[in-house]
Amino acid sequence: MKLATTKKEQTRIKERSKKADEKQKNILEMLKSHGAKIYDDLDNGQFPKFSIPSRSVSNIVYDKKLRQYILGNNAALRSSRNSAQLRSFTQLMWLAFFANRLTHEKKSSTLRDVYYSSQAFAIEFEDQSESDNIIVDLEAVTSKPREDFHIFPEERSSIFGDLNIEYTIPGYEGKTMNLSNHPDGYSIGPSLTTAELVDTSAEIVIAIEKGGLFTRFVEEQIDKKFKSIIINTGGQAPRSTRTLLKRLHEEMRLPVIVLTDGDVYGEHIAMVIKSGSANAAHLRELTVPDAKWVGVWATDIEKYKLPTIPMTESDIKRCYDLQKDPRYQDGIWKKELDVFLRLKRKAELEAFSKYGLTNITDKYLPQKLELAKSL
Amino acid sequence: MSSIKEKFNQISPSEFFYSNRDLAGFSNPTRSLYTAVREFVENALDACDQKGILPDVHLTIKAVEPEKPDPKPYILTVKDNGPGIDAEHIPLAFGTVLYGSKFGLKQARGMFGLGATMAILYGQITTNKPVIVKSSSDGAIQNQFEILLDIQKNKPVIVKHTTKEVSKKGLSVSICLEGDYSKAGNKIRDYVYETSLITPYASITFDDPKGQKFSHPRFVKEIPPPPTIIRPHPHGIDVERIRRMIVESQFEIPTIDDAMIEKVRKDLGLSAKNLSFTAIMDKAKKKWKTLSRQVRVVIALMSFLKMDFEKLNKIKIEDIDMPNKKLFYWDFGDSQSKSIDMDSESQYYKQLTNTVQGEPLTTFLTKRFQRIGPTTAVKFAEFAKFKPERRMGTLSNQELVQLSDSLQKFEDFMAPDSSCLAPLGEEPLEKGIKKFFNPDFTAVIQRPASAYSGFPFIIEMGIAYGGDIKSGGPHVYRYANRIPLLYDEGSDVVLKVVNDTDWGRYKVKGEPPFIIVSHICSTRIPYKTAGKENVADRQEIERELRLGLQFLSRKLAAYMSKRGQADMAKKRANLYAKYLPQIAEFCTELAGKKKEPNYKKLLEENTIESKKVEEENEIGNN
Numbered sequence: 001m002k003l004a005t006t007k008k009e010q011t012r013i014k015e016r017s018k019k020a021d022e023k024q025k026n027i028l029e030m031l032k033s034h035g036a037k038i039y040d041d042l043d044n045g046q047f048p049k050f051s052i053p054s055r056s057v058s059n060i061v062y063d064k065k066l067r068q069y070i071l072g073n074n075a076a077l078r079s080s081r082n083s084a085q086l087r088s089f090t091q092l093m094w095l096a097f098f099a100n101r102l103t104h105e106k107k108s109s110t111l112r113d114v115y116y117s118s119q120a121f122a123i124e125f126e127d128q129s130e131s132d133n134i135i136v137d138l139e140a141v142t143s144k145p146r147e148d149f150h151i152f153p154e155e156r157s158s159i160f161g162d163l164n165i166e167y168t169i170p171g172y173e174g175k176t177m178n179l180s181n182h183p184d185g186y187s188i189g190p191s192l193t194t195a196e197l198v199d200t201s202a203e204i205v206i207a208i209e210k211g212g213l214f215t216r217f218v219e220e221q222i223d224k225k226f227k228s229i230i231i232n233t234g235g236q237a238p239r240s241t242r243t244l245l246k247r248l249h250e251e252m253r254l255p256v257i258v259l260t261d262g263d264v265y266g267e268h269i270a271m272v273i274k275s276g277s278a279n280a281a282h283l284r285e286l287t288v289p290d291a292k293w294v295g296v297w298a299t300d301i302e303k304y305k306l307p308t309i310p311m312t313e314s315d316i317k318r319c320y321d322l323q324k325d326p327r328y329q330d331g332i333w334k335k336e337l338d339v340f341l342r343l344k345r346k347a348e349l350e351a352f353s354k355y356g357l358t359n360i361t362d363k364y365l366p367q368k369l370e371l372a373k374s375l
Numbered sequence: 376m377s378s379i380k381e382k383f384n385q386i387s388p389s390e391f392f393y394s395n396r397d398l399a400g401f402s403n404p405t406r407s408l409y410t411a412v413r414e415f416v417e418n419a420l421d422a423c424d425q426k427g428i429l430p431d432v433h434l435t436i437k438a439v440e441p442e443k444p445d446p447k448p449y450i451l452t453v454k455d456n457g458p459g460i461d462a463e464h465i466p467l468a469f470g471t472v473l474y475g476s477k478f479g480l481k482q483a484r485g486m487f488g489l490g491a492t493m494a495i496l497y498g499q500i501t502t503n504k505p506v507i508v509k510s511s512s513d514g515a516i517q518n519q520f521e522i523l524l525d526i527q528k529n530k531p532v533i534v535k536h537t538t539k540e541v542s543k544k545g546l547s548v549s550i551c552l553e554g555d556y557s558k559a560g561n562k563i564r565d566y567v568y569e570t571s572l573i574t575p576y577a578s579i580t581f582d583d584p585k586g587q588k589f590s591h592p593r594f595v596k597e598i599p600p601p602p603t604i605i606r607p608h609p610h611g612i613d614v615e616r617i618r619r620m621i622v623e624s625q626f627e628i629p630t631i632d633d634a635m636i637e638k639v640r641k642d643l644g645l646s647a648k649n650l651s652f653t654a655i656m657d658k659a660k661k662k663w664k665t666l667s668r669q670v671r672v673v674i675a676l677m678s679f680l681k682m683d684f685e686k687l688n689k690i691k692i693e694d695i696d697m698p699n700k701k702l703f704y705w706d707f708g709d710s711q712s713k714s715i716d717m718d719s720e721s722q723y724y725k726q727l728t729n730t731v732q733g734e735p736l737t738t739f740l741t742k743r744f745q746r747i748g749p750t751t752a753v754k755f756a757e758f759a760k761f762k763p764e765r766r767m768g769t770l771s772n773q774e775l776v777q778l779s780d781s782l783q784k785f786e787d788f789m790a791p792d793s794s795c796l797a798p799l800g801e802e803p804l805e806k807g808i809k810k811f812f813n814p815d816f817t818a819v820i821q822r823p824a825s826a827y828s829g830f831p832f833i834i835e836m837g838i839a840y841g842g843d844i845k846s847g848g849p850h851v852y853r854y855a856n857r858i859p860l861l862y863d864e865g866s867d868v869v870l871k872v873v874n875d876t877d878w879g880r881y882k883v884k885g886e887p888p889f890i891i892v893s894h895i896c897s898t899r900i901p902y903k904t905a906g907k908e909n910v911a912d913r914q915e916i917e918r919e920l921r922l923g924l925q926f927l928s929r930k931l932a933a934y935m936s937k938r939g940q941a942d943m944a945k946k947r948a949n950l951y952a953k954y955l956p957q958i959a960e961f962c963t964e965l966a967g968k969k970k971e972p973n974y975k976k977l978l979e980e981n982t983i984e985s986k987k988v989e990e991e992n993e994i995g996n997n
Contacts (some may be wrong), residue, residue, distance in 0.1 A: 035965025042959055043972035080958060083947040090954040090961075097961035122957070 020168040020194070024103060027148055031100045034141070038093065047081035048089075053140050053282055060281045062326040067289045068276040071140070087124075091134045092141075094123045099138065099149035106170045108150045108190035111135065140282040147193055147240055157241045158185035158211075160218050161202050161229030163252075165195040183218055185232065193240045197251050203227040204369070205248050207291075209235060209260040209269055213349050213360070220361040226369060229254070237273055242286045245273060249288050256288050257372050259365075262296030262306065263346035264318045267336060275327055292375045293332070294368040298339035301347045304364070307354050308345035315346065332375075390526055400490075400907070401497045404446035408554030409562050411497065412436070414490035415453035415548055416567075417858060420574060422457035422546065424797070429598055430577040431456040434567065436556060438584045446555040448502045449584065451494075454547040459512035462538075469495060469508050469548070470522045470531020491548070492524075498552035499524055505534045507549040517541040556584050562861055564589060569852060569859035573799060573894060575807040594810055595803045606745045608791040609755075609782040611829025611899070614775050617782075620743055621733055621767045628692060628730065629669050631676070636684055642670045652683045672730050675723035679715060680704070697731050700724075733768030736761050746789040758785050783829075791831035793824030796896045798833045799857065808837045808892060815841030815938070818930040822923050827915035832897035834919040838927040840934065844888040849873055854894040855902075855910060862908035869893045871912055872920045881928045882935035889931070893920065951978055 034050070041048035053059070054074035063070045080089045098117060102109055109117065115131040118124070125131040135146050146152070163179045169191045176198060179186050186192060206228045208214050214232035217223075223230055229248065233241055248254050258273055260266030270293030276286050301308055311319075319341045322328050328337055340346070352360035400410035416432060423430035432455050439448040460468055469492065495506045511517040521535040556563075560583065567581045571591035576598045581589040607616070629635055640646050642665075643658050650658065659666070659674045666674070677687060679702050693703040693712060700717045717724055734742065737752035747755070756763040759781030761774075770778065798821055805819045819837040826832065844850070853860040853869050860867070873891055883889065901911040910916070959974045 031965055032967055035962045035967075038958065038962040039966040039968060039972050042955075042962065042974040042977070045973075045976040047977065048958065048962075080955070083950045086950050086954045090957050093958045093961045093965075097965050100965050 020196075023148075024106070027103050027144065028100065030142060030144075031096055031103070034096060035100070047079055049077055049079035049081070050141065051075040051077050052137060055136070055140060055282060060278050064326075066284065066287075067274075067327075068284070068287045069278045069281040070284070071281050088134065088137070091118075091123055091125065091131070092137050094118065094121055095131075095134050095138050099151065102150040103148075106150070108152060108169075110152050110154050111146075112154055114151055136282070143282065143284075145239060145243070145280075145283050145285060147190075147243060150190065152190050152193070152240055153238045155234060155238055156187040156189055157234040157238055158187050158214065158232045159192070159229065159244070160185040160214070160231075161200070161205075161223045163200040163202065163229055163248075164198040165192065166198050167191055167195050169194060179229070180223060185214065185218065185230075188231075188238070188241050188244055190240075193243060197247060200229065200252055200254070201227060202229045202252075202254060204372075205229045205231060205245065205254045205256045207231045207233050207237065207245060207256060207258045207273060208349075209233055209258075209266060210349055213259075216357075217361065220358060222361060222365070225361075226365070233258075233269065233273070236269055239280070239286055242273060242276075242288070245288050245291070246286065249290065255372070256291040257294045257369070258291055259295055259349065259368070260293070261346070261348050262298065262301055262308075262351070263311070264315055264322065264337065264340050266296065267293065267333070267340075268318075268322065271327060271333065292372050294372050294375070295364070296347055296349060296351075297332075298336045298343060301343060301345065302339075304352070306347040306351040308343075308347045308351070311340070311344050311346050316341070316344065390529075401493060404501075404553050404555040405558040407494075407497055407501075407552065408436075408449065408451070408556060408559040409566065410490070411451055411494035411550065411552060411554075412453075412563050413566060413858070414494050415451070416570065416579075418491050418548075419453055419455035419457060419546070420570075420577060420857070423455060423577070424598070424601060426458045427598055427601055428457055429593065429596070430574070430579075432577060432579045433582075434580065435582045436554075436563075436584050437582075438556070439551065441584065445557045446553050448504075448551055449554045449556060450549060450551050451498075451554075452547060452549040454545065456543065456545045459510040459544050459546050460508075461512050462510070462518040465508055465510060465518060465520050466522055466531040466533055469506055469520070470524050470533075494552070495522075495550055496524055496526070498550035501553035502551040504551035507547075509547040509549075511541050511544050511546075514542065514544040515540060565861055566859055567591065569854075569861070570857075572807045572811050572852065572892070573804075573854045573857050573859065575799075575803045575810075595806055597803075599797055599800050599803065602797040603794045605792050605795040606743060608746060608826070608829040608831070609740070609744050609785070609788050610826070611791070612744075612779065612782055614779040617775055617779055621739075621770075628676075628695065629672055631673060631687060631690075631692060633688070635669075635673065636688060639670050639673050640684065642666055649684065652677070652681055655683060668730075671726055675726040676702070678721065678723040679717045695727060695731055697728055728766065731768065732766035735764045735766060737763045739767045745792045751787060754787060755781070755785050790824070791826040791829060793831040793833060795898055796824065796831055796833050797857075798835050798896045799894060801835070804835055804837050804892065804894070808839050808890075812839050812844050812890060813842040814839035814844055814890075816931065816934040818927050818934075820923050820926050822919050825915055825919050827901070827913045830897055830899045832895060832900075832916060832919070834916070834923050835892075835894040835896070836920070836923040836927055837892040838889065838924075838931055839892075840883075840887065840889040840931060841938075842888075844890055846886040846888045848887045848889040849878070850890045852890060852892045853910075854892070855900040855907075856896055857894070858907070860908050860910070865909075866903060867909040868912040868917055869895075869910065869920060872917060872924055875921075876924060876928060878928075881932035882939065883931065891924070891927075893923075895920075948978075 037050070038048040052075060053071045054076050055071065056074070059072040059074040060069055061072050062068075078085050078089055078092070080086055095114070098114065101107075111132055112128060114135065115125055115128040118131060125134075135151060138149065139146055159179055160183070161180055164176055165179065166176045167173060172191065202223070204226065206217070206222065206226075208217065208230065211232050211234060214230060217230045222228060231241065231245065237245070245256055249256050256273070258270040260269050270291070273288055274291040274293070275289060276283075280286055296306070300306065319337055322337060328334055349360065352364055401407040412434060416434060419432045420430050432453065435452040437450045439450060498504065498506065505521040505523045508520045508522065509517055517539050519537045519539070520533060523532040523534055525532050564581070564583070567579055567589060568591065571577065571579050575595035576593050578593040579591045583589070643655070643662060645655070645658065656674075656678060663671070676692065680687070680690070682690070689707045691705040691707070693705055695702055700719050701714050702717055703712060703714045705711075706713050717727070733739070736756055737749060740747045740752040740755065741749055753763050756765070759778060761778065801819045801821050805817055808814065808817050808819070817837065817839045819835070822834040824831050824833050851870060851873055853867060878884070878887070895910060895916065900907075901913050901916070903909045903911045955974050955977060959971045963971050
């Protein structure tokens with residue numbers, strides 16, 4: 001860690017912190033205006049109410065232009081007059097209040113932490129899934145991801161590679177860090193997600209599904225060999241990771257490729273990074289439409305003669321489900337899905353170990369990187 | 376054959392009941408004590424009901440030796456303020472089996488006063504103590520009897536008889552019997568309690584062996600109208616009953632002895648005079664309407680014999696052959712049998728025919744049954760393939776069966792007369808339920824009279840919810856002819872109907888606090904067993920119970936939905952009171968304000984709204 005000391009750098013820091021302040025100010029302003037409306041209603045003897053975009057299946061539509069799922073125009077009214085909604089109304093009020101404090105004081109929280117914090121305010125949640133759901137409500141009402149309110153998921157994925165960042169969280173403002181200093185990688189938490197991306201020598205981002213392979217890639221110095229930033233998504237990529245991927249793509253102009261297991265779930269992990277999930281249809285900052293899935297494809301199974309295991313019933317059902325998804329109607333997505341269904345077999349990333357532990361990094365990866373250029 | 380018959384005759388009714396006392400509910404000390412209480416209390420209430428007296432009944436049970444463990448002898452005393460029993464009837468009434476005053480066809484708790492005698496019999500068997508009866512039927516003199524039963528002879532043995540002056544009418548019966556109060560106590564207390572619910576015009580007290588006093592004062596001052604005694608309905612009749620009715624309707628040819636001749640003279644006003652035959656006939660014609668049947672028969676015979684009193688004294692009627700119109704008699708003077716022809720055109724011939732052969736079918740039907748007029752009687756005769764003028768006395772056994780069958784099958788008889796029934800009435804029933812359970816909701820119904828097998832019946836039902844009623848309902852209180860039925864509820868028709876009901880449909884859920892009172896009034900309750908504890912599922916009764924319960928359930932459902940609304944409003948108000956302050960707190964900080972918004976107005980409005988619903992609810996309930 002080194003301190004930025006030159007004058008030029010200091011100006012830049014100021015600019016950056018100004019930008020972060022701006023963002024914080026906007027969030028606070030928005031929360032305040034929601035609060036003021038409810039305050040006025042109560043003060044005028046009116047039952048406060050607000051409208052919330054409907055997240056029901058019928059209101060989730062695929063937007064071809066945005067290349068992601070978005071919410072339609074249906075909205076539901078949530079009113080404190082309705083005794084059935086009174087509880088969730090109050091929960092959401094509290095969450096806004098709590099998010100306001102977090103944002104104001106620049107403190108971070110997690111989904112689980114939110115659930116437990118509620119008890120201190122005599123707010124009842126049946127279980128964490130109820131409080132998680134209210135958090136999604138707040139996202140839907142404000143059209144902002146929870147990370148903007150300093151609420152992060154529990155699970156952490158990690159990043160490794162030559163990338164300089166500069167923290168914006170309180171106490172670390174202006175401090176910078178190079179993300180290739182620690183071979184275990186850096187966990188993508190609140191401080192990293194909110195950090196400024198300063199510069200990088202990398203030319204590509206490789207998102208990989210599995211922690212084991214991530215470690216192997218670091219050991220094999222894939223970052224250096226292929227001038228890349230390696231990200232472990234830990235299965236389905238958490239939102240903070242997707243946000244980071246998006247920023248690396250947009251702010252650092254880096255192409256993103258995704259490497260997953262050779263099965264239908266892997267294919268969908270890549271798809272979510274590319275165009276989001278139906279669950280997050282109310283948010284629009286989480287997709288990398290130009291991300292490319294490079295493997296393991298179903299066709300790779302045959303091409304590389306990978307050892308396989310048979311697909312389970314749930315794998316096959318998942319294939320049929322995805323065949324109905326508008327994003328799987330053409331190109332590689334449709335083609336690979338069809339081959340999976342034909343083979344009824346799947347292969348793990350580790351399958352390449354059959355041909356040597358470094359086979360995947362020595363042979364497979366270079367071929368795929370080459371191929372990605374033409375995708 | 377004849378020796379067997381003699382053997383049967385030697386078993387007196389007392390002996391029969393002694394050996395079959397299980398049937399009457401005297402199977403063990405527990406059940407016996409309970410049954411004895413029932414029999415005496417019911418007799419006391421019946422006696423008062425019949426005379427329109429508001430009953431005061433005092434029940435006392437005392438252990439002879441309190442320290443002894445159960446079962447042990449108890450003295451059971453039931454005292455009432457009823458009409459009492461005349462001294463001359465007391466020994467027979469309490470000292471023989473099958474002696475009673477309740478033989479008429481009307482609704483009463485007991486049928487023949489049989490149970491009380493059974494209790495006395497049981498007491499005597501187990502403790503060898505006499506029954507003590509104290510009775511005053513005039514409110515001045517009280518007769519006190521100590522009576523034992525001679526079981527073999529079915530005769531009373533008066534041990535002691537004294538009299539004393541009193542100021543009140545009434546009867547007190549006291550027996551000593553072996554019982555088990557520690558086991559029977561609950562049922563007896565329930566019995567007294569439930570009896571007072573269905574007899575709200577009675578005041579009932581109970582002093583139990585442990586020194587506890589249970590008092591159930593009357594809370595209805597008017598006694599419901601007493602039932603009237605009526606003739607039977609043709610649908611409710613059998614061959615044996617018809618045979619008995621024919622015997623009742625027939626009249627034996629009187630023995631013409633000195634006493635009879637004296638009576639005829641006296642009735643004609645001819646005690647002193649000796650008139651000629653024609654003069655006697657003239658006199659009889661004039662006085663005909665005032666004459667008794669006996670006398671009329673004698674006159675009719677005289678008209679054919681053409682004899683005056685003196686000659687009449689010297690003969691004896693041997694036979695009257697109506698079909699051949701011949702009259703046979705023994706002449707003491709000539710010492711020989713003689714016969715004369717009877718003129719079938721004579722009005723006296725008809726008189727004799729009635730006497731000897733019984734009434735014509737149509738007369739029999741119209742006079743001795745309810746709901747049959749002359750037109751119906753003729754229509755029935757055609758249906759049953761009898762001549763309308765057919766004499767009842769001439770019916771063969773086979774014809775009697777045919778008649779009985781036809782009476783059951785003929786459908787044009789009107790429904791039984793229900794004036795012989797004494798339902799409690801909706802108002803007293805509702806009052807009783809309200810007093811006993813202090814419920815939030817009560818509904819009662821008295822169904823119109825209906826009939827099964829020729830026996831009229833009326834169903835009365837009540838339903839109540841909430842208040843002091845325990846949860847875990849429906850609790851069913853069963854009554855038949857104002858008697859609570861406490862045992863054997865499992866197989867009872869009322870329970871069947873209640874259990875068949877899907878209470879969820881009536882918005883009654885969980886373990887609801889509610890009760891159902893059902894009262895079946897009938898001249899004959901179709902009990903399943905002799906113990907009189909459960910009512911059989913006669914289709915007609917089941918149907919009426921169902922209709923009654925449906926009506927009440929609908930009312931309950933209406934109440935429940937209002938109650939539900941009020942509960943909801945209350946819950947809602949509570950929700951607002953809980954959540955609005957929190958919303959206010961959070962939005963104050965969120966909006967960056969110091970002072971909380973004035974949300975109190977909203978809470979007030981809510982309270983007002985929920986109050987409104989509650990008020991409506993109360994109005995609906997009243």
